[in-house]
Amino acid sequence: MNFELTILGSGSAVPTANRNPTAHFLNFGEKFFLIDCGEGTQIQLKRYKLRFTRINHIFISHLHGDHYFGLIGLISTLNLLGRKNPLYIYGPPQLKELLDFQMKLADHYIGYKIEFTPLSYDQSKVIVDDRRYTVETIILKHRVHCCGFIFREKSKQRxxxxxxxxxxxxxxxxxxxxxxxxxxxxxxxxxxxxxxxxxEPPKPKSYAFCSDTIYKESIIEQIKNVDLLYHEATFLSNLSELAKQTYHTTAAQAANIAKMANVKQLVIGHFSSRYASFDEFLQEACPVFENTQIAADGKRIPF
Ligand SMILES: [Zn+2]
Ligand SMILES: [Zn+2]
Structure with missing residues (x-):
């Protein structure tokens, strides 16, 4: 069975020629998930030859545009492609209103059902409990309500x-x-x-997605020992004050979280558009947590 993350967008609020806003396509043991859906996500899916029909569950971390502006376009395209299966969307409660409003104004009929689950931000919750896996929220701290997600495979029988x-x-x-x-x-x-x-059966796999957040040590317990951690790293350490003010994290801080949580691999992304080269992100992160890699659009990370 394959467990692989494909980065569709590794930039932050302002996209660049090489970096789209946040979106991740997750193959989790042949179950397929889309996590965040920044502008242009559907084009990225095409570019990296990922089939739209595979996506049944979409998770949206928060309502900053760089994490959901691509959603209405994708919903519309799925309709044009004749989708009939329901689409499950998990996101901030206002997202449902936003989508309904856009579709109403455009008199846009969607020929498949959208099953919407509003997220709550007071405490972490299991939002999907399947026979083979669970998805739970991670409460992050950002300028607006924001949560990450942990995908955990259930223990298999011997x-x-x-x-x-x-x-x-x-x-x-x-x-x-x-x-x-x-x-x-x-x-x-x-x-x-x-x-x-x-x-013995193979060890259950896990992936944690930590979207926009200030450095927050209280998430460590929850993400302990995951196979792959994505953590945002918008800035380098010389801008740690700015990171704090804007509720973001630096590369070294993300690596610190990975180290303390004893994860197997770390991938950092959501880079500010002010940076053109990313060697310094690795230079800051790797001494703290060696197994760190830089997110890049189209990069596939097996775990
Ligand atoms: Zn963002
Ligand atoms: Zn944000």
């Missing part, structure tokens, strides 16, 4: 070793119990431990 089924004549009805951890008693009364019959 894998039964095929040859053992034959060897011990294990009936089919016992297989489910053994996968769940039970031992087995054969017809001739022989005890066979679960350990002998099964192997």
């Amino acid at each position: 894998n039964i070793i095929r040859e053992k089924i034959q060897q011990y004549q294990i009936p089919l009805k016992e297989v489910a119990n053994i996968k769940a951890g039970a031992d087995f008693l054969s017809t001739d009364g022989k005890f066979i431990s679960n350990k002998e019959l099964t192997i």
